[in-house]
Each structure stands twice: as structure tokens, then as C-alpha cells.
Amino acid sequence: MNEIQQLGAKVRALRRREALTQVQLAEQLGVSASYLNLIENNRRPLTAPLLIKVAQIFKVDLSSFAASEDARTSADLLEVFGDPLFDNHGLTNADLSELAATSPNLSRAVLALYRAYRGAKESAETLAERVSDGAELPGVDPSRLPPEEVHDLLQRHRNHFPELEEAAEALWREAKIANDDVYRSLSRWLREKHGVQVRVARVDDGGGRAMRRYDPEAKVITLSEVLPPRSRRFQLAHQVALLSQSALLDGLVRDDELTTPASRALARVALASYFASALLMPYQPFLEAARAGRYDVELLGHRFRTSFEQVAHRMTTLRRPGAEGVPFHFLRIDIAGNISKRFSASGIRIARFSGACPRWNVHAAFLTPGLIRVQLSRMPDGVVYFCIARTVRRDSGGYHEPHTVHSIGLGCEVRHARELVYSDGVDLSNLEAAVPVGITCRLCEQVDCEQRVFPPLQYPLRIDENVRGVSFYGPFTR
Numbered sequence: 001m002n003e004i005q006q007l008g009a010k011v012r013a014l015r016r017r018e019a020l021t022q023v024q025l026a027e028q029l030g031v032s033a034s035y036l037n038l039i040e041n042n043r044r045p046l047t048a049p050l051l052i053k054v055a056q057i058f059k060v061d062l063s064s065f066a067a068s069e070d071a072r073t074s075a076d077l078l079e080v081f082g083d084p085l086f087d088n089h090g091l092t093n094a095d096l097s098e099l100a101a102t103s104p105n106l107s108r109a110v111l112a113l114y115r116a117y118r119g120a121k122e123s124a125e126t127l128a129e130r131v132s133d134g135a136e137l138p139g140v141d142p143s144r145l146p147p148e149e150v151h152d153l154l155q156r157h158r159n160h161f162p163e164l165e166e167a168a169e170a171l172w173r174e175a176k177i178a179n180d181d182v183y184r185s186l187s188r189w190l191r192e193k194h195g196v197q198v199r200v201a202r203v204d205d206g207g208g209r210a211m212r213r214y215d216p217e218a219k220v221i222t223l224s225e226v227l228p229p230r231s232r233r234f235q236l237a238h239q240v241a242l243l244s245q246s247a248l249l250d251g252l253v254r255d256d257e258l259t260t261p262a263s264r265a266l267a268r269v270a271l272a273s274y275f276a277s278a279l280l281m282p283y284q285p286f287l288e289a290a291r292a293g294r295y296d297v298e299l300l301g302h303r304f305r306t307s308f309e310q311v312a313h314r315m316t317t318l319r320r321p322g323a324e325g326v327p328f329h330f331l332r333i334d335i336a337g338n339i340s341k342r343f344s345a346s347g348i349r350i351a352r353f354s355g356a357c358p359r360w361n362v363h364a365a366f367l368t369p370g371l372i373r374v375q376l377s378r379m380p381d382g383v384v385y386f387c388i389a390r391t392v393r394r395d396s397g398g399y400h401e402p403h404t405v406h407s408i409g410l411g412c413e414v415r416h417a418r419e420l421v422y423s424d425g426v427d428l429s430n431l432e433a434a435v436p437v438g439i440t441c442r443l444c445e446q447v448d449c450e451q452r453v454f455p456p457l458q459y460p461l462r463i464d465e466n467v468r469g470v471s472f473y474g475p476f477t478r
Helices: 003-017 022-027 033-040 050-058 068-080 084-089 093-102 104-133 146-156 162-174 182-194 231-246 248-251 261-281 283-293 297-304 308-315 363-367 413-420
Strands: 197-201 212-215 219-226 328-336 339-343 373-376 386-393 405-413
Touching: 003 022, 003 033, 003 050, 003 104, 022 033, 068 093, 084 093, 084 405, 093 104, 093 413, 104 373, 146 261, 146 339, 162 248, 162 261, 182 197, 197 373, 212 413, 219 231, 231 248, 231 261, 248 261, 261 308, 283 297, 297 308, 308 405, 328 363, 339 413, 363 386, 363 405, 386 413
Parallel strands: 197 219
Antiparallel strands: 212 219, 328 339, 328 405, 373 386, 386 405
């Protein structure tokens, strides 16, 4: 599927979105309706002048015509149709790529339908478990998955929101925040500007397990004593976002792709956290420090008094035109392999509907808690990524509280690796040494993988009881 076809499909999708006929759009473009019909049906190229006119008419950025969105949709479709449910339908990668390019709206509808199916399936399983336990199940709408809609929002914006960056910089100046005492500066500003008091409560003072609580009537922000200083600063900055940037947050979550109140509420929380990071780690100073320190996450954490996870996440937001950082991907998983956060600016494909490949160092990090593991990872498309991973431990309330541990994965294409301090001592010229990493087992072509837990979709499963390979599911017929 070539780029001309992709652009023709995009023009048709934009026209239909605005409810324009081919005649109406052709008039605005200064071409005949028949010529526009040929463009939309991939039989004539969309020239550069026409491309610019289309972007102006529909008020979209030219970057929206890039193939990356189609590639993500195609990858999502590939993962969806990797479900054993579709084993007997004979679909190929080319089929799915063509669907993503020529019918993007239909592709998104298929993805939404699959999400609804997965939600309904998981709800049914939960219902069965609860019924067997005699417990009640509150009403659940399985057709909407707010975390997925919020993830899509962040991915579409490349995890960069200029409005929030500018608002954070303006508040930094207005509040006269001191670099060495952000907490007191914010507390003073809240008191003087909004009449809000900040206090730290003991666990046994009736505050329960809430890390942060705001009482709008009493105008009191209560932070838990179990939070270390870096977390208190972040929680305070998060509440500052909710109090001072309410209108801006409301505008950003007024997005057509956020289809439920729950999705919009979750997006609001995510964007408030984005603002908090921008406030604690101002864009230009943070970018300059990251470049000077070669993206040393721990060093930047000391410099800006933030956590490893907060710094790693902030690195993914450095996408300001003309002042961009290394394009990173980021993910957070728990010890069971559940992915709770993910974002990709590096181009790497991160599993959306299933677990990540166990060969990835983000899993191995649990074997060496607190230590950074480095890996050259070769993905199925042949692209090599430079990846680091480290565990982080969530702050605990005391001896009897659970100690939650996550693994943070951060990485970029290998061509950017020299900009990272973690590449020192790594032979980046020997890309043959890269560890083959799949997306998920069902889509992975590494048939001789000792960690395979499902047969691959691409090859028929043929069991020879007299032969035992490194995996139970093998050998396969290619």
C-alpha cells in the first residue's frame, strides 16, 4: 500500500467528517469533482499544492497526513486479529494494512468493537467469579474502556500539550517559585491567590489511606505523612492544576474521542499530572539539563527533586517543535506483566490487548530491584531499540501496608543511543547481538523461543509427539 493510496483515503475521511460532497470540496480545491474522485480512489496523486489546500480547508496539521497513524492502526488491527477467535479466517498482514489505509473509520470501528468484546468477556468472567462467591456486581458498561481512550488521546498529541506547558511556565513566573523550595512556594501562592491552606496529616488522624485530599468548602489540601518530599511536591502541583487550570483542562478533554464521562474524568486527571510535571520540571531548563547530563534519569531526579518514574515520563513529553528531545517510548508494568502506562514516540509497537514479550528487559528488571538494566532489542520489523529498565517501589504507609513494585521501561531507536549515558560501554555497532523481542506471543515469528506460551498465528500448529523443541509449541511449519 503506497503513500498515494493512504493520502487518498485520508482526504475522503476528512471530507466525510465535515459532511461535504465531492462537488463541494472540489470547488474549494479548484479541481473538478471527477478529478477529486480519482484522488480519493487512489488513481491520481495528491500533489503538494493540493495537500496544502486540503490541510487549510480542514484545519489540520500536515503531519496528520504522515503514515504513522495508519501504521499504529494497522498494528492494532494485527494484534486484534491475532486473537484465536479469528484463526480460521485466513486474514493476512496485507489485508489488514489495506483496511487501515483505505478505511480508517471502519478500522477504528473494528477496534472499538473488539474493545467492547474484550470488556464484555472480562465482565462475564468477573460476574461468574462473583456469582460463585455470592457477591454482588455493580453495573458495568463493558463497551467503553476509559484508559484506552485516554491513551489514544495522549498518543494523538504525541504526549505533548503546548497549552499546558505555557500555563505551567506562566504560573512559575507568577508564583515566583524558588528552585530550591518548590513546596513552600506553591503553598504560599495557594494561600495568597486562592486562600487555600496546605497541611500534612498523620495516618491515624482520620485521613485514611488517601495520599491527597482537597476540601473545597474548608479550602484545605491535606497530604499524607507517608508521602516523601518528592511525592508531596507532585501531589501539590497536581492540585494546583485542578484549582488554577480548570477551564484549560475542560477544553482539552472536550474531545470527540473521549466518549464517556469516565473517559473525560480520567483524561482530566492525566492532564493535571502532565501540568504538575511541567511545573516541577520546566521545559527548557529540563531539556537543557537532560542534554547536558545525557538523559541520566537518576541525576535529573536529584536535580529537579522528582522520582525516577516522573523523570522518565517527563522525557517522553519533550516534543516542542525546534526544541525536541530524544523520542522515547515509555511503559510501566507490574510483576504480573500488566501494562498500566504506555506511550511510544520512538515508533516501537507496545502490546495493547495482551502482555508484552517476556524477553524484554522491562520484565527482567524485577530480578535486580533498583538496578538499571540495558538491552538492545530487535523488534519483528527489524528495527533495533536501545532500552533501559528499572524497578520503582511505591511509597508505603508502614510495615503492614503492601509494598507495590513496578518496572519502568524507557527506550529509543538505536540511532539515538549515543545521546544517552547508559550506552557507555555498549557495542552499538554489533546490532546482531540485539535480543529478538516480539510484541505478543501470538504475533511473534520467533518459533524457537524458549519463552513461548502460545503458538504463533502465522504458522499452522503441528504437534509431533516424538519431537520436543525448546518450546512446547513447536516445531512449526513455515
